[in-house]
Amino acid sequence: MTAESQQIEITVSGKPVRAAPGETIMHAMWAAGMAGEIQTGCIGGVCGACTVTLRFADGRPGGADLACMRPVAAGMQVFPYPVEPMKTPPPQAHPTADKLRAAFPTLDRCTKCESCTSACPMSIPVMDAVLRMQKGEFESVAEDFTTCIHCGLCRFVCEDRVKPNDMGMWLRRSLGMSRDYPSLEPPPAGDAANLGPQWDYLLPGDAAETLRRARAFRNTGKTGE
């Protein structure tokens, strides 16, 4: 336990909250009985529910973050900042910049203010990715959005209604559904014919024998021992 004297003070929506150094904003809010004042999902940094904006009275940079991941700091001012998801247009196979523009007409409104990039709790180079989307450089954009948790902060802070995370989703799905996967080709007919004997071998009708045979089978992938 942290001694009372070691505790620090933050504010949440203007209300003072005592917190232990090293704990997250979320846990400090729970301890203060304020769980009802913030959206909560995974408590693991991947669902994007617990978005907050942050300020410091002394002018240190604040910005936006996830309450479940951000440790408290003395003098931190926290404002819960829930973001509602929006309905997105369906993805399209073989995406082009024109198709993206048709689905997201605000694509070119970006004024390069970089608010989106500084708001991203996952450190995605959001604005740069938007500029590459305009040029149709989709593979690198899809890569950048691999870590996107769709908290929606980039969209929410954009004064020009650009929707970076939703475009990222559209692009990733559009690229994904266009891919050919050799691994998913139907197997040669001979392989399927082998399966019958494998199941007969593994499922003789006696659980102990199934376990014994499964142990042997997993070493070789063959029914002979």
Added chain:
Amino acid sequence: MKDWAKDSLRRVSRTRQARADQPPPVLEDAATEALLREFHPDHVGRGRPVGLGANAGGRPFPPELADLLEADGPLPENFAPAADLETDVLIIGGGGAGVSAALELEESGLSVHLVTKLRLGDSNTVMAEGGIQSPLGQGDSAARHFADAYVGGHGNNDTGLLRILCEAAPDAIRRLARLGCLFDQNPDGTFRLRKGGGTSIPRILTCRDYTGLEIMRVLRDALRQGTTHLLERHAAVELTDDGQGQVTGAVIWNSATGKLLTVSARAVLLATGGSGQLRLQGFPTSNHLGATGDGLVLAYRQGCRLVHMDSFQYHPSGACYPEALAGQLLTESIRAIGAQLLNIEGVRFVDEMTYRDVVAAAILRECRAGRGVNTPAGRVGVWLDTPLIDIKQGSGTLHRQLPGLMHRFARYGIDPAEQPLLVYPTLHYQNGGVKIDGQCRTGAAGLWAAGEVTGGLHGTNRLMGNSLLDILVFGQRAARSMRGSLPRRAPVTLAALARHRENLHQLPRRPAITAPKLYPDDCGLKIKIQD
């Protein structure tokens, strides 16, 4: 970390190069059994039999769970349900299983409502890191997948369910690919397949260490573009029935307004997930806020049987430091690509890629024997030697393959490529659950179940990558079964709850709580019903 663990860290880094190519310690079968008996929480914990319902007097359950099953429901005694809303299919749960089912019912012509306690996708699915199994590699087969999972599950798996899982795996991947999921590929376009603990051949597809996030965000996006009626922040607090044993809907609590909503449905799918937030035996958990075993409680009151309900998975590598990350999952992939587990002496003590229950038990043994490392916050753990990965696989591997891990620790000034992490088992998965058949039917007519809320499929120890597969395959099967044998609409009553309340009087001691629990204790949230 440099200060309070510096002696141990020095031993770890001094031996690193020499350990790089060492084979793992081998444990004979008998010694493995003894290790599990002596140290695994399933065997160590003192449970108690439940006093009522389908499992009354059977195998002991964890007391935290037995209390919930013996608790009263939250509805007022005088509450009389009257349908506020009629639908064909009611899906309870907005994780992978529920959404998989809902998507399968698109174009069925049925009206589908999906209710979820938190928001769509706030679930254990989105937190899954490691991957999803499918036997797509050279020399692999559905039967080999089955054999691995069956041995891993100690032969306690329902063989019918497990065979369905393994045979349906390639189709599940095909379905995800069509929806636009991006899996990691080799330069020749084949999927990059990884080994997991207990897989005998590489079989796990990944999207870096965000596989669950990738699957959940794509499913969620597709669901929002479809016709499912979505009710977020709506928690099911009781199932309704017709008084003749058929489930006919549910009473739902809107957590934003506090109001109750009674839904009449022809079929109800429980896809409520697991129960890590019960924090059995004081373990931390890797689970999301809502994992409080609600579906077990709801189904049990309808007379459904629970199987393997004394079996839980403690993931070997939960974060143990820094304190803010305690309990969070550090994916098995970290070990799969080369990180070793070491005690305070810098000595390996288990094959890192054997079954999860065995690895967890071995870590608990080391900590119990004083060979763990103590953190300033009073936790104890063992080293996960992550710097080995870049040594074995080449510089930059951690950054390329495990961006989630790197991002999380960077906030705390920790670079896993430079220094090892401390880990301790974390309550991760509910192995047991509601008994279902191959069509996902429970013992109660009108009630189907899919995903982590169910039991039997994984036996008493699940393999990595089989639960993402589970939710996709069985969510879809449940949907097909409901569609194919949709019951007639029947009256909405609380007959089962009334019977449960009668039975409560027979108990020697009644827990002073209501269930479903909905939220973990430490967050302070509680159900408050408004008239």
